[in-house]
Amino acid sequence: MDFLDLFMPAVWFVILALFLLLYVILDGFDLGVGILSLTSSDEQQRSVLMTSLGNVWDANETWLVLMGGALFGAFPLAYGTILHALYAPIYLMILGLILRAVAFEFRENSSQKRPWNLMFGLGSVLAAAAQGVCLGTVLTGIPTDSQGHFIGSTWIWLNWTSLLVAFTLIQGYVLIGSTYLILKTSGDLQRQHVRTAQIAAATTLIGALVITSTTPWVSSSLRERIFDHQFLPLFIALPLLGIALIVQLFRSLRLGQEVWPMVYTVLLFVLSFAGLGLLVFPAIIPPSVTIFEAHASITSLVFMLTFIGVLIPIMLFYNLYNYVAFRGKVPSLEQAD
Amino acid sequence: MPLDPLVLSRMQFALTAIFHMLWPVLSTGLAIFLVVLEGFWLRTRDPFYYRQARFWAKLYVLNFGIGVASGLPMEFQFGTNWAPLSEFVGDFFGAVLGFEGAMAFMLEAGFLGIMLFGWNRVPPVVHFLSTVMVAFGANLSVFWILSANSWLQTPAGGSFADGHFHVQNYFAAINNPFMLRSVWHMSLATVETSMLVVAAVSCWWLLRREAAEAIRRFFSFSLKLALVILLVVAPMQVMAGHESALQVAEHQPTKLAAIEGIWDTQPAGSAPEWSLLALPDEAAERNRWQLGVPGGFSWILEGRSRLSHDVRGLDSWPQADRPKMVGLLFYSFRVMAGIGIAITLLMAVTILLWWRRGLTAETLSQLPWLGWAWILAAPAGYLAIEAGWVVRCVGRQPWTVYGELRTADAATVLPAGEILTSLISFAVLYSVLLVCALWFGSRIIRRGPDLDLTAP
Numbered sequence: 110m111d112f113l114d115l116f117m118p119a120v121w122f123v124i125l126a127l128f129l130l131l132y133v134i135l136d137g138f139d140l141g142v143g144i145l146s147l148t149s150s151d152e153q154q155r156s157v158l159m160t161s162l163g164n165v166w167d168a169n170e171t172w173l174v175l176m177g178g179a180l181f182g183a184f185p186l187a188y189g190t191i192l193h194a195l196y197a198p199i200y201l202m203i204l205g206l207i208l209r210a211v212a213f214e215f216r217e218n219s220s221q222k223r224p225w226n227l228m229f230g231l232g233s234v235l236a237a238a239a240q241g242v243c244l245g246t247v248l249t250g251i252p253t254d255s256q257g258h259f260i261g262s263t264w265i266w267l268n269w270t271s272l273l274v275a276f277t278l279i280q281g282y283v284l285i286g287s288t289y290l291i292l293k294t295s296g297d298l299q300r301q302h303v304r305t306a307q308i309a310a311a312t313t314l315i316g317a318l319v320i321t322s323t324t325p326w327v328s329s330s331l332r333e334r335i336f337d338h339q340f341l342p343l344f345i346a347l348p349l350l351g352i353a354l355i356v357q358l359f360r361s362l363r364l365g366q367e368v369w370p371m372v373y374t375v376l377l378f379v380l381s382f383a384g385l386g387l388l389v390f391p392a393i394i395p396p397s398v399t400i401f402e403a404h405a406s407i408t409s410l411v412f413m414l415t416f417i418g419v420l421i422p423i424m425l426f427y428n429l430y431n432y433v434a435f436r437g438k439v440p441s442l443e444q445a446d
Numbered sequence: 447m448p449l450d451p452l453v454l455s456r457m458q459f460a461l462t463a464i465f466h467m468l469w470p471v472l473s474t475g476l477a478i479f480l481v482v483l484e485g486f487w488l489r490t491r492d493p494f495y496y497r498q499a500r501f502w503a504k505l506y507v508l509n510f511g512i513g514v515a516s517g518l519p520m521e522f523q524f525g526t527n528w529a530p531l532s533e534f535v536g537d538f539f540g541a542v543l544g545f546e547g548a549m550a551f552m553l554e555a556g557f558l559g560i561m562l563f564g565w566n567r568v569p570p571v572v573h574f575l576s577t578v579m580v581a582f583g584a585n586l587s588v589f590w591i592l593s594a595n596s597w598l599q600t601p602a603g604g605s606f607a608d609g610h611f612h613v614q615n616y617f618a619a620i621n622n623p624f625m626l627r628s629v630w631h632m633s634l635a636t637v638e639t640s641m642l643v644v645a646a647v648s649c650w651w652l653l654r655r656e657a658a659e660a661i662r663r664f665f666s667f668s669l670k671l672a673l674v675i676l677l678v679v680a681p682m683q684v685m686a687g688h689e690s691a692l693q694v695a696e697h698q699p700t701k702l703a704a705i706e707g708i709w710d711t712q713p714a715g716s717a718p719e720w721s722l723l724a725l726p727d728e729a730a731e732r733n734r735w736q737l738g739v740p741g742g743f744s745w746i747l748e749g750r751s752r753l754s755h756d757v758r759g760l761d762s763w764p765q766a767d768r769p770k771m772v773g774l775l776f777y778s779f780r781v782m783a784g785i786g787i788a789i790t791l792l793m794a795v796t797i798l799l800w801w802r803r804g805l806t807a808e809t810l811s812q813l814p815w816l817g818w819a820w821i822l823a824a825p826a827g828y829l830a831i832e833a834g835w836v837v838r839c840v841g842r843q844p845w846t847v848y849g850e851l852r853t854a855d856a857a858t859v860l861p862a863g864e865i866l867t868s869l870i871s872f873a874v875l876y877s878v879l880l881v882c883a884l885w886f887g888s889r890i891i892r893r894g895p896d897l898d899l900t901a902p
Contacts, residue, residue, distance in 0.1 A: 164559025167514060171547065171555040177521050178544035185536020192525025192532075193858050199522055200868045204875070207515040211879060214511035218886040259529075263861055409537040412616050416541075417548045424548065427556045427579075434560055434567045 117410040118400040121183040122390065124414075124421070128179060130382050132172035134285065134375055139169045141286020143209055143233025144279065145305060146226065154298055155226060159213065161293045161439045166213065168428055170206065182413050186257050186403040187393040194251045194259045198242040198266050205236030237282050241275025242266050248274070248385065250328050250396040257398045270327050277316030284309035285378065288371035293439045303362055306370060310362070314355050317381065321348050324388070330396035334388055347384045351377060452857045454865040455527040458872060462519045463839075464832055465876040469513030469883075471831060474588055474633075475640025476506045477554075477581035480561075482671065484577050488570060493901040498668060499577075501895035502644070505887060507562055512883050514555070519872065527865065531846055531856035535611045538604065538619050539594055546590035554583030565902045585633060592632050596624035599838070599848050600697050606850050623697055627689045634683040635834070637675065639827035642789070644672040646824035647891050649817040652810045660897050662807040670805060673796065680790045687786050694841075695747060695757075698848060700768045701841035703760045705779040706743070707733050707772065710759040717741040717752050722780075726772040731761050769843045778833040778840075785830035792819055 142158055149155040181188045192199055209232030216225035249270050252261040287306035291299055325332040335344045354377050361369040391399045404410060480499055487495035521543065524532050532540065560568055560576040568576070597603075603619025604612050613619055648669035651657055657665075695702045703709075707726050712718045720742030725734040744753045760768050769775060796805070796816065803809045810817045842848055846856040 164563045167510070167555040167558050168552070170514065171552050174518070174521060174551060175544070175547035177525075178540065178547040181521075181524060181532060181536055181540030182542075182544040183540070185533050185540050188525045188536065188540065189529030189532040189858075192522060193529045193860070196526045196860060196864055196868075199526055200519075203518045203522060204871065206518055207875065207879075210515035211512055211882070214508055215882055215886055218508065218889060263864060405537040405540070406612060409541055409613060412613075413541045413544060416545055420548045420552075424552050424556065427553075431556060431559050434564055 113407050113411070115401070117407050117414070118183075118404040119391070120414065121179070121404065121410055122393065122400050124418070125176060125179055125183065126382070126386055127421075128172055128176040130379065132169070132176055133382070134378050135165070135169040135172060137282045137378065138285040138289040138371075139166050140209075140233045140237045141282035141284070142290060143229055143286075144237065144283055145286050145290065145302070146233075147230035148301075148305070152222060155222075157294060157298060157439050158290065159216065159229075161290065162213075164431060164435050166210070168431060170210070173206075179413075179417065183405055183410060184393050184400065184403045185405055187398065190253060190257055190259045190394050190398070190403075191247060191251060194261060195243050195246060195266055197263070198239045198246070202236050202239035202243065205232045205234070205239060208232030209236060234279065237279045238275045241278035242271045244278065244385075245271030245274030247395060248327070248331070248388065250330065251394050253394060253397055257394060257403060270323070273316065273320060273323075277313060277320060280309050280313040280316055281378065281381075284313050285371070285374045288374045292367055292371050295438055299367075303365070307359070307362055310355060310358055313377075317351065328396060330392075331388055340387060343387060344384070347380060347387075351380050354380065449862040449866060451860050451862045451865055452854055454862060454869055455523075455857045455860070456853065458527065458865060458869045459523055460839075461869065461876065462516070462523065462872055463835065465880065466513070466516040466520055467831060467835060468828060468880070469509045469516060470584070470587070471636050471639050471828065472509040472643060473506055473513050474584040475636035475638070476502060476509070476644070477577075477584045478637060479640060479644060479672075479675070480506060481574075481577050481581045482675075484574050487901070488574050491901070493899070494664075494667075496901040497895050497897060497899050498664070500899055501664075502668070503562065504890045505643075505647075507558075508883065508887055508890065510554075510558065512879060516876065516879065527858050527860065528846075528856050529858040531851065534609060534851055534856070535598075535847060538597065538611055538613050538616070541616075542590055542594040542597070542620070546587055546594075550583045550586035550590055552583070553586065554580050557583070570902070585636075588633050588636065589629050592629045593620050593622070593625045595838070596628045597622045598846060599628075599842055600624040601847050601850055611847075611850075624693060627686065627693055631683070631686040631690045631834075634679055634686050635827075635831050638679045638683050638789070639824075639831060641672040641676045641679065642820075642824045642827040644668055645676070646821045648672065649810065649820040650891070651894065652807045653814060653817045653821075655811075657807075661894060664895055664897065666805075666807055673793070673800075673805070676789075676793055677797065680786075680793045684786050684790050687783060692747075698842070699758050700760070700763060701775070701837070703758060704769045704772045704775040704841055705837060707736065707776045708757060708759045709733070709761050711762050712743070712753060712757045712759065714753050714755045716744075718743040718757075720746055724776060726776055728770065728772055766844065769841055771840060775837055775841050778836040782830045782833040782837065785826045785833075789823055789826065792823060796820075 139162055142162055146155050146158045149158060177188075208228050212225040212228035212232060216222055216229065219225055243266070246266040246268075249268070251259060251265070254260050284306060287302045287309055290302040291306060294302065325335050334340060354373050358370060358373040358377070361373060389395045391401065393400045393403050405413075480503060483495055483499040483502065486492075487499060524539075524543075557576040557579040560573065561580050564573055564576065597619060600623040601611070601619075602622040603615045603617070605614065606612070648665040651661060651665040652669065691702075691705075694705070707721050707724045708718075709726075709732050717740075719736075719738035719740050721733065721736040721738040724736035724738075726732075727734045741751065743757075744750055747757070748754060760772070799805070799809065799813070799816065803812075844852055844854070846853045
C-alpha cells in the first residue's frame with residue numbers, strides 16, 4: 110500500500126502533464142494559426158489557414174477538457190483551489206475559446222466573413238494570453254491555508270511574471286502555428302510563414318531567456334529547487350539544449366525545410382515543459398501543496414487509471430489517424446471537397 | 447438587496463446550463479440519424495442517401511461546434527464557482543467527468559474531422575465507422591453526464607465522512623438508483639427532439655409551393671424516416687417519463703411534493719385530487735386555487751383508486767429542507783409532460799392519416815395544419831427538455847448532493863462583483879450565440895440540400 114501511495118499520485122501527475130503537453134502543442138498550433146489569421150492579406154489565404162484546422166480543432170481542444178476532467182478526478186483539491194484562484198483568467202480563456210470556436214462555425218456559413226475573421230483571431234489571442242497568465246501564476250505560487258484552500262487576493266494573477274509568461278506563450282503559439290503552416294501550405298503563403306516563424310522564434314527566445322534568468326528571483330521555492338545540487342546540472346543543461354534547438358530551428362528555416370521547423374519547435378515545447386515540470390514537482394498547487402496531499406483516494410486513482418489509462422494509447426491512435434488521413438498540403442478551394 | 451455570491455453562482459450555472467443544453471441535444475440525436483442515412487448509402491450506393499447525409503451533417507456540425515464552445519464553462523465552473531463541491535465529491539464526480547472526456551467526448555471530436563471532411567480521404571467503410579464512432583461517443587456522453595448528475599440526485603456507492611465522499615463501490619455509484627432511467631429518459635429525449643427538428647424542416651420544405659419535385663422527394667423521405675423513428679421513440683418517452691416520476695416519488699419526496707403542489711400529507715387509503723393547474727403560495731403554504739381531477743392523484747402515481755402509502759406534503763419538512771420556487775417546479779413538470787403527451791398524440795394522428803391518405807407532399811398541402819403542427823413541435827421538444835432539467839435540478843434544492851451537501855455549502859466564496867461580471871458577459875454572449883445559431887441554422891435550412899452533389 111505504501112508503494113501505491115507514492116506511485117499512483119505520481120502516475121497521475123505524469124498523465125496530467127501528458128494531457129497538458131498534448132494540449133499545448135496541438136491546440137497551441139491551432140491557436141497560433143488563429144492569431145496568424147489576423148495577418149492574412151486576403152480572404153483566400155485565410156480560407157487556406159482555416160481549412161488547415163477544420164478537421165482537427167475540435168479534437169485538439171478536447172485535450173483541455175480531458176485535462177480538466179482528469180485534474181478534477183485525480184486531484185480534486187488542486188482543481189478547486191487553482192480554479193478558484195484563477196477565476197478571472199480562466200473565465201477570459203473560456204470566453205476566448207468560445208468566441209474563436211463559434212467564429213469558426215459562423216464564418217463557414219456567412220457571406221459577410223470580416224467580423225467572424227476578427228473574432229476568430231482576437232479570440233485566439235485572448236485564449237492564448239489567458240493560458241499564459243494561468244501558467245505564470247501557478248508557477249509563481251498560489252497562497253493557501255493549511256488545508257490547501259486558496260487565501261490570496263482576486264488579482265493574484267495580475268503581475269509581471271505572469272504577463273511575461275503570457276507574452277512568451279503567445280509568441281510560442283505563433284511559432285508553432287507558423288511551422289505548422291510551413292508544413293501545410295506552399296508558395297507565397299509558405300514563404301510568408303517562414304518569415305513569421307523567424308520573427309516568432311526570435312521573440313520566443315527573448316521571452317524564454319528573460320523567464321529563465323528571472324525565475325530564481327520570482328519565488329524562494331523556485332530558487333531553492335534550481336540551486337539544489339541534485340537538479341542544478343539539469344537546470345543548466347535544459348537551457349543549453351534549448352539554445353541548440355533554436356539554432357537548429359533557424360538553420361532549418363533558412364534552408365527552406367518543411368518538416369524540421371515544426372519538429373524542432375515541438376521539441377522546444379517538450380523541453381520547456383520538462384523544465385517547468387522539474388521546477389514544481391511534486392507540488393500540484395505550488396509552492397506548498399504536493400500531489401501527495403491533494404490527490405483523490407488511492408482506490409479512485411486506481412479506478413480512474415484502469416478506465417482512462419487503457420484509453421490513452423487508443424485516443425492517441427485515432428487522433429494520429431486523423432492527422433495521417435489529412436496529411437499533405439491543404440487543398441485549394443476548388444479541390445477542397 | 448445586496449448581491450449574494452451564492453445566488454449569482456447559481457444563476458450563472460443555470461444560465462450556462464440552459465443555453466448549453468440547446469446544442470448537444472441535436473448533435474446526439476442527429477448523429478444516430480446520420481448513421482442510418484450513411485448506412486443506407488453504403489448498402490445501396492444511391493447518391494440520394496449520400497446527399498441526405500451531407501445535408502443533415504451541415505446542421506449537425508453547426509450544432510456540434512456551438513455545443514463544444516458553450517459547454518466549456520460547464521466543466522470549469524465546478525472549480526471556479528463550486529470548489530467546495532469539487533473537493534467534497536471529486537473522488538467520484540471528477541472521475542466520471544474524466545471518463546466522459548476520455549471515453550466519449552474525445553471519441554466524438556476525434557472522429558468528427560473524418561466524418562465531415564474525410565469523404566474523399568478514407569475508404570467508405572472507414573468513413574461509416576467514423577460516423578458510428580461520432581454517434582457512439584455522443585451517446586456515451588449522455589451516459590456519463592447523466593450518471594454523474596443522477597449520483598448528485600441519489601448518491602450511492604460509498605459514505606460521507608470528514609467533508610469527503612469516500613467511494614466504496616464504483617459500480618454501485620455509477621449505477622445509482624436514478625442512473626438507468628435517467629439515461630434512458632434523456633437519450634430518448636435527444637432522439638425525439640432531433641427527429642422533431644428533421645420532421646419540422648422537412649414539413650417546412652414540403653409546404654413551400656415553389657419547391658421542385660426533387661426537393662419534395664428529398665424531404666418526403668426524411669420526413670418519413672423521422673416519423674418512423676418517432677413512432678418508436680415518442681410512446682416510449684411517455685413511459686420513460688412516467689418511470690422517472692416514479693423514481694422521484696421513491697427517492698426524492700420533496701421534489702414530488704413540489705411538482706404536484708402538495709402541501710399537506712396525503713394519508714394511505716385516501717383518494718386525493720390531482721391538480722391540473724394551481725397557484726402555489728409559498729408564504730401561506732397552500733395553493734391559492736387549483737383546478738383538479740377528483741381522485742386522480744393515486745391513479746397517476748400508482749394506477750389505483752386509493753394511495754397504498756402516505757405521500758408527504760411540503761409542510762412536513764422544515765422550510766430549509768424543501769425546494770423553493772414551487773410554482774416553477776409545478777408548471778415545468780406540466781410543460782414537460784404535456785408536450786410529451788401532445789407529441790405522441792400528433793404522432794398517432796399522423797399515422798392515422800398516413801394510413802388513409804398516404805403521407806406525401808400532396809397530403810401535406812391538403813392539410814397544411816398538419817405540417818404546421820410538426821413545425822411547431824420542434825421548439826416544443828426543446829422546451830420540454832429545458833423544463834425537465836428545471837424539474838430535475840431546481841427540484842433537488844436546497845441540496846447539491848441530495849440529503850448530503852447543501853448548495854449553500856457547495857459554493858466558492860468569491861467577490862460578488864467578479865461573478866456578476868462573468869454572469870452578465872455569459873448572458874450577453876449566449877444570447878448573441880443563440881440568435882446567430884438560429885440565423886445560420888435557418889440559412890442552412892433555407893438553402894436546402896445540394897442535389898447535384900456527386901458521391902465519392
